[in-house]
Amino acid sequence: MTSMATDTNSAPTAYKPKGKEEYMNPRQLAHFRAILDEQKRGLGQDIDRTVHTMQDEATIFADPNDRATQESDMSLELRNRDRERKLIKKIDETIALIDSGDYGYCDKCGVEIGLKRLEARPTATLCIDCKTLDELREKQVAK
Secondary structure, three states: OOOHHHHHOOOOOOOOOOOOOOOOOHHHHHHHHHHHHHHHHHHHHHHHHHHHHHHHOOOOOOOHHHHHHHHHHHHHHHHHHHHHHHHHHHHHHHHHHHHHOOOOEOOOOOOEOOHHHHHHOOOOOOOHHHHHHHHHHHHHHHO
């Protein structure tokens, strides 16, 4: 089975701004929509492949160790697919932000998230400063 990383790396090349163009102009929005559409397509293919593979490999083993190994493998695959299903939902929400004109701006402080951060994580909803603060708070709560 292909991992999520292999399919999502085939996204379009990095966006190259032309001069002093406006942030989140139609060209930029189209670029990020293409990245998100490609990621979603790749994830959908992975999910379909997993379903078919699990159906093909659905064997009842007489040996309890073989059964346990198969169940463990299937459980891991299902957890991975669940994470990918959640990412597809996040991608759909991000595409809705593009459609509404709210994409590329921090949910907390409203500043521009930045093209480089969005290239690295197109579903980002927080600027790097707010995300860093969130992570610091999470570490403090976890202690």
